[in-house]
Amino acid sequence: MKVTLTVWRQPGPTATGKFETYEVDEVSEDMSFLELFDVLNDRLVGKGEEPVAFDHDCREGICGSCSMMINGRPHGPELGTATCQLHMRKFQDGAKITVEPWRAAAFPIVRDLVVDRSAFDRIVESGGYITAPTGSAPDGNLILIPKAVADSAMDAAQCIGCGACVAACPNGAANLFTAAKIMHLNLLPQGQPERWERVTNMVQTMERYFGSCTNHGECQTACPKEISIDFIALMNRDYIKAQFKQRRLASQRG
Amino acid sequence: MALDAKIPAGPIAHKWDNHKFDVKLVNPANKRRFKVIVVGTGLAGASAAASLAELGYQVEVHTFHDSPRRAHSIAAQGGINAAKNYRNDDDSVHRLFYDTVKGGDYRAREANVYRLAQVSVDIIDQCVAQGVPFAREYGGLLDNRSFGGAQVSRTFYARGQTGQQLLLGAYQALANQIQLGNVKLHNRSEMLDLVVKDGVAVGIVARNLMTGAITSHSAHAVVLATGGYGNVFYLSTNAKASNVTAAWRAHKRGAYMANPCFTQIHPTCIPASDEFQSKLTLMSESLRNDGRIWVPKEFGDERPPGQIPEEDRDYYLERRYPAFGNLVPRDVASRASKREVDAGRGVGPLKNGVYLDFADAIDRLGRHVIEERYGNLFQMYERITGEDPYVVPMRIYPAVHYTMGGLWVDYNLMSNVPGLYVLGEANFSDHGANRLGASALMQGLADGYFVLPATIGDYLAPQLGSQPVTTDDPVFAETQRSVEDTISRFLSIRGTRSVDWFHRELGKIVWDNCGMARSTESLEKAIAEIPALREEFWNDVRILGEGDTLNQSLEKAGRVADFLEFGELMCRDALHREESCGGHFRVEHQTEDGEALRNDDDFAYVAAWEYTGDHASPALHKEQLEFENVHLAQRSYK
Numbered sequence: 028m029k030v031t032l033t034v035w036r037q038p039g040p041t042a043t044g045k046f047e048t049y050e051v052d053e054v055s056e057d058m059s060f061l062e063l064f065d066v067l068n069d070r071l072v073g074k075g076e077e078p079v080a081f082d083h084d085c086r087e088g089i090c091g092s093c094s095m096m097i098n099g100r101p102h103g104p105e106l107g108t109a110t111c112q113l114h115m116r117k118f119q120d121g122a123k124i125t126v127e128p129w130r131a132a133a134f135p136i137v138r139d140l141v142v143d144r145s146a147f148d149r150i151v152e153s154g155g156y157i158t159a160p161t162g163s164a165p166d167g168n169l170i171l172i173p174k175a176v177a178d179s180a181m182d183a184a185q186c187i188g189c190g191a192c193v194a195a196c197p198n199g200a201a202n203l204f205t206a207a208k209i210m211h212l213n214l215l216p217q218g219q220p221e222r223w224e225r226v227t228n229m230v231q232t233m234e235r236y237f238g239s240c241t242n243h244g245e246c247q248t249a250c251p252k253e254i255s256i257d258f259i260a261l262m263n264r265d266y267i268k269a270q271f272k273q274r275r276l277a278s279q280r281g
Numbered sequence: 282m283a284l285d286a287k288i289p290a291g292p293i294a295h296k297w298d299n300h301k302f303d304v305k306l307v308n309p310a311n312k313r314r315f316k317v318i319v320v321g322t323g324l325a326g327a328s329a330a331a332s333l334a335e336l337g338y339q340v341e342v343h344t345f346h347d348s349p350r351r352a353h354s355i356a357a358q359g360g361i362n363a364a365k366n367y368r369n370d371d372d373s374v375h376r377l378f379y380d381t382v383k384g385g386d387y388r389a390r391e392a393n394v395y396r397l398a399q400v401s402v403d404i405i406d407q408c409v410a411q412g413v414p415f416a417r418e419y420g421g422l423l424d425n426r427s428f429g430g431a432q433v434s435r436t437f438y439a440r441g442q443t444g445q446q447l448l449l450g451a452y453q454a455l456a457n458q459i460q461l462g463n464v465k466l467h468n469r470s471e472m473l474d475l476v477v478k479d480g481v482a483v484g485i486v487a488r489n490l491m492t493g494a495i496t497s498h499s500a501h502a503v504v505l506a507t508g509g510y511g512n513v514f515y516l517s518t519n520a521k522a523s524n525v526t527a528a529w530r531a532h533k534r535g536a537y538m539a540n541p542c543f544t545q546i547h548p549t550c551i552p553a554s555d556e557f558q559s560k561l562t563l564m565s566e567s568l569r570n571d572g573r574i575w576v577p578k579e580f581g582d583e584r585p586p587g588q589i590p591e592e593d594r595d596y597y598l599e600r601r602y603p604a605f606g607n608l609v610p611r612d613v614a615s616r617a618s619k620r621e622v623d624a625g626r627g628v629g630p631l632k633n634g635v636y637l638d639f640a641d642a643i644d645r646l647g648r649h650v651i652e653e654r655y656g657n658l659f660q661m662y663e664r665i666t667g668e669d670p671y672v673v674p675m676r677i678y679p680a681v682h683y684t685m686g687g688l689w690v691d692y693n694l695m696s697n698v699p700g701l702y703v704l705g706e707a708n709f710s711d712h713g714a715n716r717l718g719a720s721a722l723m724q725g726l727a728d729g730y731f732v733l734p735a736t737i738g739d740y741l742a743p744q745l746g747s748q749p750v751t752t753d754d755p756v757f758a759e760t761q762r763s764v765e766d767t768i769s770r771f772l773s774i775r776g777t778r779s780v781d782w783f784h785r786e787l788g789k790i791v792w793d794n795c796g797m798a799r800s801t802e803s804l805e806k807a808i809a810e811i812p813a814l815r816e817e818f819w820n821d822v823r824i825l826g827e828g829d830t831l832n833q834s835l836e837k838a839g840r841v842a843d844f845l846e847f848g849e850l851m852c853r854d855a856l857h858r859e860e861s862c863g864g865h866f867r868v869e870h871q872t873e874d875g876e877a878l879r880n881d882d883d884f885a886y887v888a889a890w891e892y893t894g895d896h897a898s899p900a901l902h903k904e905q906l907e908f909e910n911v912h913l914a915q916r917s918y919k
């Protein structure tokens with residue numbers, strides 16, 4: 028098959044970017060979308076043009092590196108699928124495909140389709156952990172966790188940190204990512220001692236970098252792991268409760 | 282130089298405890314006077330960096346990924362072993378130790394493996410405390426599953442994403458230490474050389490991948506946790522960026538490379554579909570519990586699988602290994618598939634696979650049971666191939682998956698270069714010639730959470746009061762210059778072929794000649810072809826753009842240049858090892874029925890290679906392996 032790619036090219040973080048159009052023929056329908064870019068790049072290098080920079084690594088939908096906005100949809104047309112798992116058989120012969128980087132104020136463009144998602148790491152650093160220094164743990168089976176609780180925590184923990192939710196959001200909010208991380212830990216018994224501090228710190232750090240959520244729900248549709256926006260509701264509930272708890276603790280101390 | 286593995290004296294069950302008592306300690310207040318660089322944030326690196334920082338050391342971390350959480354460990358699916366004996370099925374530290382030594386075909390160091398089995402139980406506890414959502418029973422206790430090569434159920438898992446959840450646990454512990462200011466993180470920072478002064482590791486030179494800036498970093502000790510080298514074969518199940526560069530540059534600065542020819546081929550991967558294939562996808566080993574493997578008996582049988590009647594099918598594993606059937610170990614299953622495909626009985630458009638058929642299991646158990654067990658894998662398969670495995674049998678073929686070889690380390694995980702430690706898949710230590718499923722995650726976390734934090738003090742304590750060699754020292758400038766020169770050289774070649782082209786060519790050479798079956802002839806062929814390809818690379822590779830921006834071709838060029846050197850050593854090692862063991866199968870050394878034939882009299886040693894400046898003549902050092910607790914025997918799965 029043959030496709031026409033319109034790709035965002037930007038040589039550096041401060042350079043101005045523009046769209047370039049490339050015709051790619053002899054595309055096999057068994058190719059993944061990233062293999063299409065491998066072929067494009069090989070041909071560009073052959074012609075003496077610089078290849079398109081894009082992030083990728085595992086190519087199995089788990090590392091969260093790949094991040095292409097395909098025809099206006101983060102990770103493209105197939106639901107629950109990261110860019111690297113998308114295959115060309117999902118496109119028509121002759122398709123015109125526009126590919127852009129994630130667009131969000133908190134994710135500055137590094138080059139072409141590569142963005143800097145470090146703001147996600149800052150959110151996790153602000154509280155997305157359980158303090159459990161190595162060597163101090165009791166036997167794993169001393170902490171009983173009902174299967175349903177472990178399963179819900181796992182539903183949230185599956186987030187791959189790709190940022191599609193932010194790219195999909197008209198406000199560039201990171202609520203789905205942040206909620207997934209917070210609720211993974213806040214649902215578990217081990218996460219209780221730091222629960223209120225965690226949600227307060229992480230939400231505040233999120234707000235420092237990202238836009239605010241106005242409940243569009245685009246994030247859930249874009250998420251390759253189909254993480255539910257119910258986690259955002261749970262996070263909001265915990266956040267409100269935390270304000271109350273923190274105050275009460277403060278007054279008790281005083 | 283004589284190789285001293287520093288194995289502690291005493292009975293095997295007491296070696297680790299005695300050793301921890303004997304090593305020198307750094308007192309808590311003094312730990313902050315020591316700086317340690319950790320390269321890599323996979324399971325091994327992230328757990329080590331977090332644990333060292335918790336102890337009080339100043340830690341500096343480098344990863345070429347944009348976030349520590351993206352290390353290749355994230356992709357591990359199946360699970361992690363631990364000798365908890367929660368199932369009451371007679372598991373024990375000794376049994377896990379025994380299974381690992383036997384599974385490794387008796388080419389691992391007993392003392393290390395025993396320690397691994399001992400700390401395996403602490404790993405699970407540690408991960409649970411961090412909030413890793415392991416699968417649970419209805420009563421709230423931890424669940425287990427079974428894995429190949431063992432007769433007990435000792436594998437802990439988090440759905441099909443165990444590696445992801447364990448890595449997130451370690452990453453979160455690391456994030457906590459970053460927040461506290463105990464760890465300084467350099468992301469998108471690639472180590473391009475090790476700095477060695479007077480034979481001692483004193484720091485690294487790294488390139489910032491976003492700006493191209495080359496910088497020097499000094500420390501009292503350097504820890505490499507940089508993963509395996511499976512991508513020397515180009516096509517493998519490893520993440521695309523996994524590479525040998527950090528280990529190889531350390532090798533060229535003096536560290537010995539041990540058993541590089543011990544590579545693992547996983548039997549159940551999706552076969553390549555076309556020449557553009559960029560990597561291979563693993564289908565979990567657990568599928569072999571219910572799937573039956575077969576090929577058509579007739580050559581060139583073009584009928585669709587559903588129309589091939591029972592009597593025209595060859596269930597070759599069940600036929601050749603009636604006792605283990607489809608559940609023989611990885612190396613045995615892989616070679617058997619190769620034999621069928623080589624004989625011309627392969628299936629699929631490229632005739633490069635064998636069938637893994639669930640029809641019988643679906644008849645017997647019902648589709649819903651299969652869906653519950655393997656739903657996500659079936660979905661992944663369908664996404665990639667466009668075929669529905671509930672209706673048409675899967676096509677599978679072996680692919681490179683893991684590398685048992687790596688930098689040589691002693692019992693303390695220190696290489697022969699003082700001050701240089703190597704952890705995780707990057708070292709050679711615990712899996713001998715074949716790794717058992719679910720044991721790599723265990724080893725990475727054992728090394729990082731428990732072993733290194735206990736052993737590094739022994740090296741650091743005597744240095745109390747001494748500052749690390751500063752980056753003003755001429756040795757840093759020299760090393761940095763050599764890195765810069767290599768980069769300028771890459772950019773000045775401006776040849777005609779892309780870096781990927783060279784990588785694919787190298788991959789073909791090593792896969793055909795040093796893959797699942799190796800012979801004197803094939804290895805000599807590879808040893809002749811690799812240097813020629815390497816020369817062509819240095820004359821004809823085309824790397825566009827500049828060094829002072831994000832330049833992914835330049836990044837790849839450095840990695841492929843190192844694979845082009847490393848690949849030759851791997852073949853030389855395979856050629857010198859005149860025996861078959863585990864993943865290393867020399868066609869000259871097999872039993873009458875085609876099974877691997879070890880030579881314990883001559884080859885029960887670790888081959889540690891020293892770089893001499895000439896790729897054609899590396900120097901061999903041997904570490905003799907002593908088996909005092911496990912009786913050497915030929916493996917049989919008939």
Ligand SMILES: Cc1cc2nc3c(=O)[nH]c(=O)nc-3n(C[C@H](O)[C@H](O)[C@H](O)COP(=O)(O)OP(=O)(O)OC[C@H]3O[C@@H](n4cnc5c(N)ncnc54)[C@H](O)[C@@H]3O)c2cc1C
Binds near residue numbers: 323326353355470527
């Ligand atoms: C598909 C797949 C499934 C698997 N499933 C299982 C399983 O179920 N159970 C099991 O036990 N094992 C499994 N394994 C094996 C296991 O995942 C790996 O062996 C293990 O995760 C390796 O961990 P590591 O910490 O040593 O290295 P990695 O996770 O590979 O991390 C390497 C780190 O080093 C960094 N790095 C490398 N070079 C440089 C450099 N030059 N400069 C800076 N940074 C650098 C990288 O950025 C990365 O952070 C699987 C492997 C694959 C491929």
Ligand code: SF4
Binds near residue numbers: 190
């Ligand atoms: S919530 Fe979904 S879309 Fe957002 S980062 Fe996580 S996996 Fe990606």
Ligand code: FES
Binds near residue numbers: 089090110187
């Ligand atoms: S490349 Fe890893 S998720 Fe797509």
